[in-house]
Amino acid sequence: MQLATFAEGGRIALVGGAVRDALLGHTPLDLDVVVEGTPVLKVAEKTGLPLTFHPAFQNATLSLPDGRSADLVQARRETYPEPGTNPVPHPGTLADDLRRRDFSLNALALLVRPDSEPAFLDEVSGLRDLEVRQLRPLHGASLHEDASRLVRGARLAARLDLDASPQLLQQVPDARRMAPHTPRLWAELKLLLQEPRPGRAAQKLQQWGAADLLPGLNVLEALDSLQESGLQVPWLVYAAAVLSASDEPAALAARLGLGERPGALLARARSDTYYPEDTPEVILRRLLRPDSYPPLTGRDVVALGVAPGKAVGEALSHLAQLRQAGQVRSADEERAALQRYLAAR
Structure with missing residues (x-):
């Protein structure tokens, strides 16, 4: 489908992660498209694809035939009324839209044109950072405005094997100070737990001096090692592992929006x-x-001589009490204790 043919005098560009991943040789999972000079809804409707329109930001999400999605974004610039709060959108150009983003390698774009070859746009030297595998925020107040960018950066750095730029590291202390005032940060931490290797992302936070944002680094890294050995570890186990390292697991689960399942798994x-x-x-x-x-x-206890029925429950209860008291530490010790229990009856 040629989206550019629906622009009606405007401009349309593929931006952000899709361009970045394509340059790295990865298959983009989702597509982000910026529309300049013509209403997004009009472009989205002309595609004939199923869509959801988001009027607050004048964006639309298209459902593609291959199961992926494409987000059509109205070109805009953004301002932050208060650091940590949601940004306020303002009409802008394609260049404005690229410069409002978090990191330089997410500000790359491919301008699609109906009658000529696509044009590569690099407003902020993101290609150079991508070539040296460096994660650089776009300006000196980036992580002050939105501390969740620090966690998003750790996710990207772990997934794409990136290093933090000096500019990013300089902003980490400010991001940590702003973290309690940035509600979006908790959503990013939840997404971190759903990364292919959450332990790697948590390790990035530790390396950057922000380990206090998420407890349980050692357990997360151990779970990564199990995955690398071939064991499939659901993200719910990572979530429960984080709760296990917290002094207030219920409060942490609520902040992260985890629901009840990780806490129940931990119990x-x-x-x-x-x-x-x-x-x-x-x-x-x-x-x-x-x-x-x-x-x-x-x-097991029936095989060792306990009569089926009520006696099985009584035997298992006796063994559970011994385990809780630390008086048995292996299945063999339980068998020996059960023999003593039966002999004394």
Whole structure:
């Protein structure tokens, strides 16, 4: 589809992550398109694709036939009434739109034209930063205005193997001071937990002097190592691991918008309840309690001589009390304790 043919005298450009990833040889997952000089809704409707219109920012999201999405953005500039708050959009040019972005390598663009070859636009020397694998904010107050950019930068740096520029590192202390006043930061931290390797992103924050934004670095890195060994680790396990390192897990879950599932998973992992191998409960339990082991089950105690029925529950309750008291530390010790229990009855 040639979006440029729908511009009606305006200009249309593919921008940001799609251009960046294409230059790196990656397949872009989603497409961001800036429309200048003509209404976004008019362009979106002419495509004939299913769309959702967002009137507050005059943007539209198209559903593409291959399952991906394309965000059509009205060219704009932005101002921040207060640092950390949502920006206020103002009509702007394509150049304005590129300069309002977070990092230079996200400000690259490809101007699409109906009757000629696309034109590459690099308003802020983002290509040079991409070539040296460097993450550079666009101006000196970037992370002061929006501290969530620090977390977004850590996600990008981990995923694309980027280094922080001196300009970014200079702004980290200011970003940390602004973090409590930036609600969007919590949404970015939740997205960090959904990265392919969350431990790498958390490690970037630590390297940049912002480890206090997210607890549990050691556990997150250990989960990354399990993934690299071939074990599939759901993001819910990463979320529960972060909660395990917090003094106030319920409050942290609420700030991150995690819902109840990670906390419930953490409670199950900390219990003595039996779960099959490689379940989220067992994966997390082994990291939090390296000395844990699979306790005896009802089937096990019946095989060891306990009569089916009420006696099974009583035997399992006895073993659970011994585990909680630290008097048994392995399945073999449970078997021996069960034999003593039966002999004394």
